[in-house]
Amino acid sequence: MQSEKGRYSQPRWGVTRWLADAGPGVPDDIRAALIADLYGSLPVFAAGAVNTVAVAAVIAIREPTALFIAWVILELVICLSRLAVLVVANRAARERRRTPTDLHLVLAVAWSASVGFGILISLASGDWVVAMLASLSAAAMVGGICFRNFSAPRLAGTMILLSLGPIMPGAALAGEPLLYIVSLQVPLYLSAMTVAAFRLNKMLIATMRAERENGHLAHHDTLTSLRNRAGFVAALNARLKASEGGGRPFALLFFDLDNFKPVNDTYGHAAGDQVLMLTAERLRRALPETDVIARLGGDEFVVLANGASGAQALAVGERIIQTVTMPYQLADGVAAQTSVNVGVSVGVAVSPEHGTEAEELLAVADAALYEAKSEGKARCRMASVATNVAALRRLTKRSPASAVDRGAA
Secondary structure: OOEOOEOOOOOOOHHHHHHHOOOOOOOHHHHHHHHHHHHOOHHHHHHHHHHHHHHHHHHHHHOOOHHHHHHHHHHHHHHHHHHHHHHHHHHHHHOOOOOOHHHHHHHHHHHHHHHHHHHHHHHHOOOHHHHHHHHHHHHHHHHHHHHHHOOOHHHHHHHHHHHHOOHHHHHHHHOOHHHHHHHHHHHHHHHHHHHHHHHHHHHHHHHHHHHHHHHHHHHEOOOOOOEOHHHHHHHHHHHHHHOOOOOOOEEEEEEEEEOHHHHHHHHOHHHHHHHHHHHHHHHHHHOOOOOEEEEEEOOEEEEEEEOOOHHHHHHHHHHHHHHHOOOEEOOOOOOOOOEEOOEEEEEEEEEOOOOOOHHHHHHHHHHHHHHHHHOOOOOEEEOOHHHHHHHHHHHHHOOHHHHHOOOOO
16 A cells, blocks of 8 residues: 555654554554655645635734734745645655655644644634634634545644634634624534544544555465465566666566375365465475565465576475475374375566566466476476477467466376
């Protein structure tokens, strides 16, 4: 869950961490997305800035006193500073550098305090036109504050309090008894909008969690937690795109389990599932984290070995064979602590030598796997001219999608 513009930094100062805190148990990727939401967009920022600066300027023209002129200057300085920070942050996020999130949050609070200051001096001036303009402007901003910043409800509540709260002391300074009713209205309004921000935040996090879980399920195998076909093809296409114009080579290792069917037939599918889960765990331990491991279906697996040349890929294949062929001890309740053995055959294709497209590489590695199995079990074979021709024949007989989505052998 990353912003399309890039990744924005978490705040580091104590007060800004408190303001932006999303609550306990929120995953880091969701926290990052919530921080990105706080930056909003330039058009949204510009609309709010133009409104508050224009109102302050109009009021200062009508009441050219030191306080109102100071308010205009304060609004201009804060809004221009926020604009500069927003531009710098967007550029830094795109370039994967640290963003000035602490300063961004502090300036947001300062802006709301400036709006509140304007209300205070407008009500105290006794000019009801001025007071009405300032109050309407602030009220209009409160809705935007809530719905733009509910990713951080503490920040939203603080900004609402600072921008609208000064209406109460301002009404007292105005000397108009009828305005004292705001001492009842404003607290209710502040609490309602703050509660709304917290509720919206809770709903947003719940939605993000659901999207996160659905995204994981869509790209991962439910039995082994490895990537599934869709997840692997997405990773492979991303790797191919990154390799355009030159880049480090990578290898595809396509393999399935020898003698897996007798395990299912003899001990049942629960035993077969245990073998598949244990195989996945062994692969995770044996291969580096930079490699992408997937279960394509049944007993078929594939590995994207980043940075592996032909010789290195063959070494990875031999490591897979050694790792997978170790005996499997089945748990209680499944085959009564029986030890079973399976083997593995591996076919290898290297990019760009054997292909530059996902379906092509998978077909070539698949053909190399069949060649390895035809020579005997527990073998690793690199794709050759013969396997390339065999893969090409398969691709011409079926669509690219079916070449990628072939069922288990």
